[in-house]
Amino acid sequence: MxxxxxxxxxxxxxxxxxxxxxxxxxxxxxxxxxxxxxxxxxxxxxxxxxxxxxxxxxxxxxxxxxxxxxxxxxxxxxxxxxxxxxxxxxxxxxxxxxxxxxxxxxxxxxxxxxxxxxxxxxxxxxxxxxxxxxxxxxxxxxxxxxxxxxxxxxxxxxxxxxxxxHRIITDRIDQDMDMVPELPKNFDHFVHWKGFGDNHMLFFDNGSSKGYCTACMRHVPLKGRQEHNVKGRCPQCGSSVTYKGWKRQKYADGSTRVSILQKCEDGVHYVYRQFEAGRKLHREQGYVPEVKLYEEYRLILDARMREHHEYEFGEFKNTGIHRWCESGTTGRGRYGYYNGHWYGCYAKSVLYSANLTRVLKDTGLKYIPVAEIVRAVGSRRLDVRGMLDNMVSGRLPYEAFWKMGLKRFVTDDLLDSGGLTKLRRDAELRKPWEYIGLSKEYFNQAVRMDAGDRMVRILQRFRDMEVRVTDEQLEWIDGYIGPHVLLEYFRYQTPHKIIRYLKKLGVGGDMEHAKSTMSLYADYLDAARKLGMDIGDASVFFPQDMKRAHDEAAEQYTMMQEQEEASKRKESDAKLKKRAKLLKSLFDYGDEQMLIVIPDSWLALKHEGNAQHNCVTQYYDRAVEGETNILFIRRKEEPGKAFCTVEVKERSGRLLIIQNRIIYNGEAPKEAKDFMEKALARAQEKADRSARDRERENPVRIPVAM
Ligand SMILES: [Zn+2]
Structure with missing residues (x-):
């Protein structure tokens, strides 16, 4: 045309x-x-x-x-x-x-x-x-x-x-997509029961003593009055549900992510397919769940279950055509960062488990009870890609852990895609316990207790300190202390005594209270140790009045720190002292109400700064070098108490008041300002006189010393 x-x-x-x-x-x-x-x-x-x-x-x-x-x-x-x-x-x-x-x-x-x-x-x-x-x-x-x-x-x-x-690109994508098999017939069923498993609701009408359960999708008889937003079970199917008032909740739309791992039709590759499942529950429709699946992401894996190609469903190169595209090219947004690279719409999901044993039977994962593990995870969303990576790389001996009974630890590890437990990375690890840095004894205890990630971390701490606790003690510590800094102190006293003392302090009751008590106590022990007190001594370790002991130790510790700081500044303090002497001779001034104090040490500035809530300590270095001068005005009746902090500078022989401030950097009162003006005038006179004297003695002009 x-x-x-x-x-x-x-x-x-x-x-x-x-x-x-x-x-x-x-x-x-x-x-x-x-x-x-x-x-x-x-x-x-x-x-x-x-x-x-x-x-x-x-x-x-x-x-x-x-x-x-x-x-x-x-x-x-x-x-x-x-x-x-x-x-x-x-x-x-x-x-x-x-x-x-x-x-x-x-x-x-x-x-x-x-x-x-x-x-x-x-x-x-x-x-x-x-x-x-x-x-x-x-x-x-x-x-x-x-x-x-x-x-x-x-x-x-x-x-x-x-x-x-775009034939070249689309052909390659389509080749991969053509290998993707059909979904199993019961996938919808899985989405309903497992995908939304932790999010089913029972809509009740207190008037009619009947309700509708979104899990079994049946009308169920209810006894007594129900409360809105209370968790419970469906009397018909036993599913855990949230009770929702028919009158209170017009609709409840929600979504989750579900996925499936399948063997591709070429008999070589595998595919992870991820769906967004949107669910609508509307009163007009009697809350009958209406679920729609949108397949959004496919990861093709090679025969060794390693990542091969990633795809997402979306608009192809701004053409208005929606199809499978290479991941990250559709502008679906970059949702996050994982394992060193940005991912598009990959997300945690609830994985279909019924086919897993069959799908993985020819892979290196065949010995790991993946299906069983995934079932144990239940309706919690799993980082499937992270899980496969971890299993393939042999991050942990999952199979051995699982079979030995560390089931909670395995699911925790996989749910958090790596857990928080520190792992040993040495190449020559032989025994399962060595992976998580425990000895056999500690490991056995972990197995006995079906320890989760958190409890294993506690055991790692105890193992490092060679502290043994009983199963009951471990359970209490896991429940109320966790991997807290307090664990550090279990080496100084017996766990029995420490737990008894903590209980007395109220740990084990209200969690918020326990948290603040524990950090206060840990602070105390830390300060006591730094003060050189013997925390092996029970009277130090278990003070009668913990809060008071804390405050006292904290104060002592602050004083000790100040002294340390002061000794660190010995040399510069000596310089400041010299300058202070000169300043004292110039500002030797006072009246009935006020007098001038010249600070001659770091500590003096620090105390002034604390009392006045200002940052006068920041002037320390400049004062030492003589670039500026700090003076305090004090009231005659309270010469030890801070009143005004003053900065005076000298420019070409003239003395100038730069700042004159009271507490919180407030402007000094008029009488203090007038007083300072007079003091300054006197100091200027003295400085001029000494300059003239020096000139007379020595005709070459030497600048004023400040
Ligand atoms: Zn039900």
Missing amino acids: RKKSLLNTRPLTATAKMLKMAAEDQGELKRVKVFGGSYSYMQYRTGCYFRAVCREGNILEVDMFTRADLAKKDREPRFRIFLDYENKEDNTYDCVSGKWRKAKIDGLDWKESQNALYVPQGKSIQTDTVRRLVNTYFHTGLSDSVWKAVLDFQNVVRADSLSKR
Whole structure:
């Protein structure tokens, strides 16, 4: 189809009937209320009008006229659409702008747009003759409107040209996708029971003592009154459900992610398929669950269960065509970071377990009871990719752990895709316990207790300190202390005594209270140890009044730190002392109310800073170097108590007050300011005099020493 020659013929013009119809379509004023106001628009019955004609070379020309143009008695079409059925081509000419358009019929810009907000368009109008001509041309029977027939053809043309352009990419993807088998028949059943397993509801109506269970999808009789949002069990099927008041909950929409691992039809590869499962529960529908599955992600794995290719369902290269694409290319958004690379829509999911043993029987995972493990995980979402990675890489001897009875630990590890337990990475690990850094004795205890990730971490700490606890003690510690810093101190006293003391402090009751008590106690022990107290001594380790002991130890510890800091600053303090001496000679001033104190050590600044809540310590280094000077104004009756902190600088022999502040950096009161001005004037006089004296003694001018 040569564009230029298409325009050699004149376009069709509007018929008298079309003009009449458009003139009669006067429109109707509609008013729409929106939040915060309203807007109005004209609603017309008709939108666009079509005429069509067959041109040379079996090309169909469909001309589109608009109501607005026709109403203005404009007989010219807005667009001329040329269609070539044989060669699968189409071209659209915009008669107003004189340009060719790439858009399909539904993307052309002509709409009645008096208003920026949404305005429904009028119907498209064509005579039966035109409709027949167009449908005959496209071999589409007679039922399609011109609009639909043209649009359908244009869609085919677009898809066709797309497939030609991207054949190499799409072929490779399709090759992988063709290997993906059908879903098992009971997959929906699995989605319902397992996918939403922890999210079933029982809608009740206290008036009728009946309810509807979304798990067994049956009406069940209920005894007594029910409470909204309370967890319980369905009396019919025994599923754990949340009770929901029929009157309180109009609808409950939710979604989860479910997945399946399958062997591909080529007999070599495997595929992880992930679905978003959306569920609607609406009162009008009697809360009967309506579940829709959207397959969003596929991971093709090779025969060794290693990652091969990743795909996601979405729009292919901005073409408007939705299909399987390479992961990360559809703009579905980058949801997160995993194992060193960004992933698209991969997510944790509830994995279908019924086929796992069969699927994995030819893989390196055949000895690991994967199906059993996944079943134990239940309706909790699993990082399936992480699980496979961990199992393939032999991160832990899952099979041995599972068979020995460390089931909770295995599921914890896989649910958290790696757990929190520190693992040993040495190459020559032989025994299962060595992987998690336990000796056989500690490991046996872990097995006995069916220890989870947390309890194993506690045992690791105890193993490092060679502390043994009984099973009962371990359970209590796991329940109320956890892998807390307090565990460090179990080496100093017997677990029995420590637990007894903690119980006395209230640990084991309210969790919030226990948490703050434990951190206070750990703080105390830490301070006591740093103060050199003997925490092996029970009277130190178990103080009568823990809170008071804490406060005292904390205060002592602060003092000790301050002294340490002061000794660290011995050299610079000596320099500051020298400067302070000079300053003292200049600012040797006082009146009935106030006097001036010159700080001569780090500690002096620090105490002032603490008392005044200012950051005067930050001036320490500059004061030491003589770049600035810090002075305190004190009241005569309380010379030990901070009042004003003052900064004085010298510029070309002139002394200047830079800051004069009271507590919290507040402005000094007028009397303190006046006092400081006087003190400064006196200091300036003294400085000038000594400068003159020095000049007289030595004619070469030496700058004032400050
Ligand atoms: Zn039920």
